[in-house]
Amino acid sequence: MPSRRNQHLLSPIKLLLPLLLLHPSAHAQNTTKRGIAYAGNPHRPDNNLLQSPSSPLSWYYNWSPYPNTNLLSPSSLEFVPLIHGLDGAQDPQTRRQINSLPESSKHLLSFNEPDGTTDSGGSSIEPEDAARAYIEHIVPYRSGRARKWLISHPSTTGSPRGLDWLRRFNESCYEIDAEHGCPTDFIAAHWYGAFDGLVSWLRALEEFYNGDREVEEGRLRIWVTELALPQADVEATVEMMNASLRYLDESESVERYAWFGGFRTDDANEWTGDAVALFDGDGGLTRLGALYLGGEGNGFTEGQKGEGGARALALNMCLMVLCLGISVIMSGS
Numbered sequence: 001m002p003s004r005r006n007q008h009l010l011s012p013i014k015l016l017l018p019l020l021l022l023h024p025s026a027h028a029q030n031t032t033k034r035g036i037a038y039a040g041n042p043h044r045p046d047n048n049l050l051q052s053p054s055s056p057l058s059w060y061y062n063w064s065p066y067p068n069t070n071l072l073s074p075s076s077l078e079f080v081p082l083i084h085g086l087d088g089a090q091d092p093q094t095r096r097q098i099n100s101l102p103e104s105s106k107h108l109l110s111f112n113e114p115d116g117t118t119d120s121g122g123s124s125i126e127p128e129d130a131a132r133a134y135i136e137h138i139v140p141y142r143s144g145r146a147r148k149w150l151i152s153h154p155s156t157t158g159s160p161r162g163l164d165w166l167r168r169f170n171e172s173c174y175e176i177d178a179e180h181g182c183p184t185d186f187i188a189a190h191w192y193g194a195f196d197g198l199v200s201w202l203r204a205l206e207e208f209y210n211g212d213r214e215v216e217e218g219r220l221r222i223w224v225t226e227l228a229l230p231q232a233d234v235e236a237t238v239e240m241m242n243a244s245l246r247y248l249d250e251s252e253s254v255e256r257y258a259w260f261g262g263f264r265t266d267d268a269n270e271w272t273g274d275a276v277a278l279f280d281g282d283g284g285l286t287r288l289g290a291l292y293l294g295g296e297g298n299g300f301t302e303g304q305k306g307e308g309g310a311r312a313l314a315l316n317m318c319l320m321v322l323c324l325g326i327s328v329i330m331s332g333s
């Protein structure tokens with residue numbers, strides 16, 4: 001539900017960083033399912049931890065077609081573009097941007113919570129309008145001559161309202177194109193709630209999309225693109241994540257998943273509460289963060305911080321001294 005926080009946050013630090021900071025050493029593309037719903041964490045050390053060689057994360061998305069290239073390297077994490085709503089779908093710049101992404105990007109997510117209101121991060125689109133825009137603007141990515149994308153249906157809220165929206169969307173799709181409807185390569189799902197509810201929601205989607213279809217008959221697989229237990233304490237949240245990770249990693253129905261989200265406790269929103277954050281206020285991993293990165297098995301412990309903070313600070317100091325020096329010289333001349 002919550003999304004697009006701090007996405008376009010620009011700070012002087014962010015502008016200066018590309019000057020100096022070396023990329024963390026690139027690791028081989030990891031084919032695990034785990035990724036991150038990236039709400040624009042601007043802290044370089046946190047990002048370096050998320051994409052460090054021992055991190056199990058393999059992908060990220062940020063609810064937009066624009067990657068966070070200055071903080072996350074495409075050789076470490078695959079970027080998955082998303083077209084949030086109708087405006088983005090219609091904008092010709094969106095197509096140019098998406099088709100200019102590195103070849104490592106192969107999947108495209110479509111409309112974000114069209115059954116939800118815009119003030120909670122949704123795109124608030126009537127199923128009929130979404131079907132028309134999907135066929136006109138999203139499906140062409142799938143059959144593109146220059147570049148073919150694997151596309152997803154819109155991701156609704158994890159609720160009966162969401163399922164009802166998808167049903168009406170599908171009906172509209174077939175009214176517009178009686179033969180093909182709205183073709184899709186995978187399903188995107190959101191879940192905020194307890195572990196049991198996650199399992200039921202994925203079963204409901206599985207049933208809706210696949211019925212008892214076998215894999216060979218083109219069964220669609222699910223990406224859980226937003227996942228969290230909102231407004232719970234740390235203990236309950238860790239427990240929910242622990243159960244979910246095991247389930248999602250083992251489930252054949254699930255192709256990928258992403259926790260909400262990769263930010264610090266201070267940047268969590270009111271609706272989710274602080275316990276969903278992977279980093280504490282100082283950039284140390286929370287218990288949850290350490291668990292999501294694979295825990296001690298991968299060398300991650302609670303409180304651990306990423307590298308790059310001191311270096312960034314040093315750079316800023318250097319630049320400040322430099323600017324000061326220049327202004328002294330200028331004023332003296």
Ligand SMILES: *[C@@H]1O[C@H](CO)[C@@H](O)[C@H](O)[C@H]1NC(C)=O
Pocket residue numbers: 028029030031032054055056294298
């Ligand atoms: C991906 O990373 C996980 C955790 O570090 C590791 O267990 C797994 O073997 C890696 N997979 C590949 C294909 O490198």
Ligand SMILES: *[C@@H]1O[C@H](CO)[C@@H](O)[C@H](O)[C@H]1NC(C)=O
Pocket residue numbers: 167170171174181208209
């Ligand atoms: C979508 O509608 C078509 C046509 O009515 C139907 O055959 C198909 O089963 C529906 N698909 C889903 C996922 O409900």
Ligand SMILES: *[C@@H]1O[C@H](CO)[C@@H](O)[C@H](O)[C@H]1NC(C)=O
Pocket residue numbers: 238239242243291
């Ligand atoms: C996750 O669950 C397993 C199995 O119940 C348990 O052994 C492990 O300690 C749990 N991990 C965390 C971090 O709670």
